[in-house]
Every structure is written in C-alpha cells, then in structure tokens.
Amino acid sequence: MSNLNAKLFSAADSLRSKMDASEYKDYLLGLIFYKYLSDKLLVKVVELADESPEEYNTQEKQTHLYRDLLADEDVKHDLIETLVDTLGHHMEPDYLFNVLADQAKQNTFQLNDLNKAFIDLSTKYDQFSGLFDDVDLTSKKLGSDDQQRNITISDVLKKLSEIDVIEHDGDVIGDAYEYLIGEFASEAGKKAGEFYTPSKVSDMMAQIVAIGQEDRKLFSVYDPTMGSGSLMLNVRNYNNHPESIKYHGQELNTTTYNLAKMNLILHGVRKEDMRVRNGDTLNKDWPTDEPYTFDSVLMNPPYSAKWSADQTFLDDSRFNRYGKLAPKSKADFSFLLHGFYHLKDSGTMAIVLPHGVLFRGAAEGVIRKKLLEDGSIDAVIGVPGNLFFGTSIPTTVIILKKNRNNRDVFFIDASKEFEKGKKQNKLTKENIDKVVETYKKRENLEKYAHLASFEEIKENDFNLNISRYIDTFEEEEPVDMAALGSSIQDIKKDKAELESSLYETISSLQYDKENEEWIKGALEVFNSEK
Known part of the structure; x- marks a missing residue:
C-alpha cells in the first residue's frame, strides 16, 4: 500500500x-x-x-x-x-x-x-x-x-x-486515492478545507454514528457538505453490510463535487447506491423527495460561513421550530439544523463546528436553548486545535439524536490528547479509541468526561462551553524555595568563575594596534561589572 x-x-x-x-x-x-x-x-x-x-x-x-x-x-x-x-x-x-x-x-x-x-x-x-x-x-x-x-x-x-x-481491490485503490487527497490538502493549505476532513476525525465520527446500527441493512448516510466524500465512505467500515449502504450527498463546489463522485466510484460504490448533487445546501433544501431522512448524518461544513439569513427561511421546515435564524455572518447553526432535519428518528448525527456555537448568544443562543430543551444534543466532544488544514482553531464534534428519553449532555474533553506534528497535529488510533469507548460508557472520567444533567446546563444559562463542565486545571507542584535559593547561588558562583576565566584569557591575549581599542574596551566592561 x-x-x-x-x-x-x-x-x-x-x-x-x-x-x-x-x-x-x-x-x-x-x-x-x-x-x-x-x-x-x-x-x-x-x-x-x-x-x-x-x-x-x-x-x-x-x-x-x-x-x-x-x-x-x-x-x-x-x-x-x-x-x-x-x-x-x-x-x-x-x-x-x-x-x-x-x-x-x-x-x-x-x-x-x-x-x-x-x-x-x-x-x-x-x-x-x-x-x-x-x-x-x-x-x-x-x-x-x-x-x-x-x-x-x-x-x-x-x-x-x-x-x-x-x-488491489476497489477499496484499496480508493484508500490510496484518499491518501493522495490528504497529501494535496497538506500542500493546498487553506483551500483544502473545502474538500478534506482528516482521516482520524472522520473515523471517530463514523464510529459514533454507527453505534447500535451495525447490523442495519440498507443503512443510509447523508452528508450535505460532502467535500471529497470521505466522511460518508468511512461509515462502511463500521457496518456489517457495507455492500448495501446508500450514499446521499451534496456539495456546492463543482470541482469538489466531481472529486467526491470519483472517490465513491473508486471505492466500488455502485451507481444505484449513490445519490449526490451539486448545489447550495442552505439556500434550497435537498433532498425533498423520498428518502429525505437518513440513518446517519455526517458533516464538516465551512466554519462561520456567510449565508443570506433571509426572513423567509423562518417558514422553512428545517428552521421554523427554533424561533430564530443563524446570523448572516455565521451559518454554523443553519448547517446543523439542516442536517438534523434530515436525520431519522432512530439515527445519529455528528457535525464538526467551531467552539463558538457552544456559547455565543443572541440568535445562536436561542437556537441552542431550543435544541437542549428538546433533548436533541446528545454529546459535545472537544478535539485538539490545529487538526484541520487551513485553520488552527480548536473544534468540537457535536452528536445529535431525536426522541431521546432524557435531556442530559455528555461532555468529552479530548483536546489535550494528540500527536504533535510539524504542520498539523494528529489524532492517534489510541486517542480515537478512548473517545469512542468513553462515549459508549457515558460515565464521568476525571478531567476528561462529564455527564451533565439538564438542570446543570440550565444553571449555566444553556452555555455548553466544555470548560464549565470539565475541570482540566492541573495544580503545579509547590516550589521548594530553599532548593531554588541554593540553585541561584550555584549559578552566581559559576557565572563569577566564568567571568574571571574569560577576563584572564582576554588579558593574556597578544594583539596588534588595530585591535588594541577593542581589547581595552572589553576589559573595561569586566572591571565596571565587578
């Protein structure tokens, strides 16, 4: 390979x-x-x-x-x-x-x-x-x-x-193709955000949306900002009937849309198992005909993108339950609500967004409060900064479900656990396994995970900032002042010995007229510091 x-x-x-x-x-x-x-x-x-x-x-x-x-x-x-x-x-x-x-x-x-x-x-x-x-x-x-x-x-x-x-079979050449996309993304920098989600982030999201649905036949996946299609394709690794998965996706950028189609074909996805469209996800809902809800929804939309926020969208069935529209300058919640609308009652959704969606107020605060009151937000996972090509900001993966029997939210702070790289940080398999296993158990884990009740969230004014629920502060060990004083004395002693040695060396130098002024100046500096 x-x-x-x-x-x-x-x-x-x-x-x-x-x-x-x-x-x-x-x-x-x-x-x-x-x-x-x-x-x-x-x-x-x-x-x-x-x-x-x-x-x-x-x-x-x-x-x-x-x-x-x-x-x-x-x-x-x-x-x-x-x-x-x-x-x-x-x-x-x-x-x-x-x-x-x-x-x-x-x-x-x-x-x-x-x-x-x-x-x-x-x-x-x-x-x-x-x-x-x-x-x-x-x-x-x-x-x-x-x-x-x-x-x-x-x-x-x-x-x-x-x-x-x-x-190589279709999967392997498809995976090699994915490798190339990642390599190009690394070189393309900021432009890469249009089409590529790092494989380990994609893998983590795919595992989570498949939990409890591994044996579902005719499993369907939807990505309305599909980029290269890698998020959708990763789901097949966690379903026991990968040959019968149905792929549904939309992408605004025509070049990237073509890239996704090629990627799906190279992974052996049959024509009848893919329904993809080149179009604007927010401005016009799609799909509107059956099927329009799916077993899993995966999204990595452009962060804080601009959109029209036209008031007519308040009558749109995707947004009309939430009282407000996402602001023109930040379409994050518009993408989230679009994806959530297309999720089946039994399905799971995972979306990557900037941390601002967790705590920003005004219209976004109103939308977030409604989602929490409905019990729609299942989990909030903080991932490290500098994972994505083109942006160094830390991001969060939000997990959503419909018809939950409670309104608690499970928080995971995985932002401190990663492998540092020269250009981008990376998540390891161990990092991903820990997140997924912790998510499945849904139990408190000191400085890493916390299950917050709805009352606790309400007390925090529906602010989902992870640091409010997980304390990752590490106390520094008390300073041994006696040892520190002794160390300072040793340093001063070493400094004096070095200066004395250097003074003797300069004093013993043989020099010509050209360097006489420099030597005298250096010696005067030593004498003035004594």
Whole structure:
C-alpha cells in the first residue's frame, strides 16, 4: 500500500512546479480515475471471454483480445451491453489508458486523443458527466504551446502507467486515492478545507454514528457538505453490510463535487447506491423527495460561513421550530439544523463546528436553548486545535439524536490528547479509541468526561462551553524555595568563575594596534561589572 501511495504521489512531479496543489490535484486525480476505469474494463473483458488471466497477463494482450472481440459483429453488441451492465461503462480500444500511455512512450501521443477519450466517456454515461471538466488540457500552465503541453501530460501518463491498480481491490485503490487527497490538502493549505476532513476525525465520527446500527441493512448516510466524500465512505467500515449502504450527498463546489463522485466510484460504490448533487445546501433544501431522512448524518461544513439569513427561511421546515435564524455572518447553526432535519428518528448525527456555537448568544443562543430543551444534543466532544488544514482553531464534534428519553449532555474533553506534528497535529488510533469507548460508557472520567444533567446546563444559562463542565486545571507542584535559593547561588558562583576565566584569557591575549581599542574596551566592561 505504501509503495502504491509513493508511486501515485511521484507522478505529480511533472505538475508540481507548474501550478498550485489545489490545481494539479485535478489533473492527477482525474487521470488516475481514468486509468482505473480503463484497467478494470480490460480485466473484465478477459473474464467475460472466459479466457485465462495467466495467459492474458499483460495489458497489451488484453487489448488485442478486446479489439478481436469487438471486430466480431456477433459478439460486439452483447460484449458492450454486458460491460455496461457490470461496470457501468465501456470504452473504445483507442481510448484505453494503456494505449494512450504507450503512445506517450513512443512520442506519438496527441492531447486531442485524450480529450476525445474524456468526451466519449462523459457523454455516453451520466455518472461520468462533468467529471473530467477540470482536467483542462488547453491550460497554458501545462506549457506555452501544444507541444509543451503534450510533453507535460505525456510525462504524467508514463509515470501513472507503472502503477497496477487492479492488483488491489476497489477499496484499496480508493484508500490510496484518499491518501493522495490528504497529501494535496497538506500542500493546498487553506483551500483544502473545502474538500478534506482528516482521516482520524472522520473515523471517530463514523464510529459514533454507527453505534447500535451495525447490523442495519440498507443503512443510509447523508452528508450535505460532502467535500471529497470521505466522511460518508468511512461509515462502511463500521457496518456489517457495507455492500448495501446508500450514499446521499451534496456539495456546492463543482470541482469538489466531481472529486467526491470519483472517490465513491473508486471505492466500488455502485451507481444505484449513490445519490449526490451539486448545489447550495442552505439556500434550497435537498433532498425533498423520498428518502429525505437518513440513518446517519455526517458533516464538516465551512466554519462561520456567510449565508443570506433571509426572513423567509423562518417558514422553512428545517428552521421554523427554533424561533430564530443563524446570523448572516455565521451559518454554523443553519448547517446543523439542516442536517438534523434530515436525520431519522432512530439515527445519529455528528457535525464538526467551531467552539463558538457552544456559547455565543443572541440568535445562536436561542437556537441552542431550543435544541437542549428538546433533548436533541446528545454529546459535545472537544478535539485538539490545529487538526484541520487551513485553520488552527480548536473544534468540537457535536452528536445529535431525536426522541431521546432524557435531556442530559455528555461532555468529552479530548483536546489535550494528540500527536504533535510539524504542520498539523494528529489524532492517534489510541486517542480515537478512548473517545469512542468513553462515549459508549457515558460515565464521568476525571478531567476528561462529564455527564451533565439538564438542570446543570440550565444553571449555566444553556452555555455548553466544555470548560464549565470539565475541570482540566492541573495544580503545579509547590516550589521548594530553599532548593531554588541554593540553585541561584550555584549559578552566581559559576557565572563569577566564568567571568574571571574569560577576563584572564582576554588579558593574556597578544594583539596588534588595530585591535588594541577593542581589547581595552572589553576589559573595561569586566572591571565596571565587578
């Protein structure tokens, strides 16, 4: 796996010097995705032809077989139909990734052929529509003219051709793809917040929303700010029927939306099991038709984003129970209420937000009070600062449920337990396991967890600031003044001895006229300090 990751990332070298990570990821991920679709098709052709994989063990042989089968008019129609039924697509032999890569190696590759390949796939099959739009083969960043652009893309094709994505199953290549997204996020910095949630945070949230629902068949997950789709995909690791999970997601940024679609496909999610949309989550509710509630809701929305806060939203069924709208300058509670509205009565929701939602007043205070009075907030988990790309602020994961039989809130302060990194802090598996196990037990743990009753929360004026409920103050050990005094005396003694030694050394120096003034000045400084 690590070897695969290294090869994938090294393929970016041809692009890294030409553009920002936020741009070159579109080229590299688009081409990896295209290779995956192409290579998978060749393996399926050998299988459908009932030929031996040992005999057809190279892509050259597989391509010859594919061309021969398509040349037979009695076979061609059924073969294409079966490929579309099983894989969701077919490709012309001239557009196969390995064919284009071989042309690159022979210096006969033409950018226009790759462009035609993208168009052919995108226009024939709805699930690929728009997915390659960001692979702009005419961009001057690839080179000043067609020849230079040809050379740049040829280099990338040649490097990617060395990777055998089929020897890994769909999950593993999907995970490698996730690895690359994380690497690009690290380089892209602030821009990465649009599409990436660190894997360990994502993993923690996925575990929590799956608790008690592990055996549920036809499990559904919804992320209305889905980014790369990683939050949704992590849920499959904690459900006993991963092949039957239904994925529902929405994303405002078109490039990021395409990234999520590719990621879902690379993880082997079938067309009929994903319902994703490119749109504005807050300004227009979606989904509005069945199903519109889900077993789990996972969200990492943009923090304190602006939104319209138009008064007509007070009639919107997502917000009309709470008396106030989130302020224009901070849409945090709008995202939370949207996700909560789409949660099933038996489901669990987890959302990452800045700490301000726990204590800010005015309209946000009114919304928070109503959520607490309804018993909707199940837990508040404080996580460390500097975990997310593009922001160093500490964040909180809020867990919500419907129809709870009490109104207490379980607080966990996990903000002090992490692995410090050069750029970003990281949560370890042990950190995550502790949070999840503590959440399950729902018991007080000194300086780490506290179960607060509704009355306690009410006494705190519905302020959920974690420090009000968990005291993490560590008393410092009393200072031994006698030892401190003795230490100071020793330091003074050492200082005097060093100064005396240095004075003697300078005094004994042989020097010329040029340095006489400097030496005398240094000695005067010593004498004045005595």
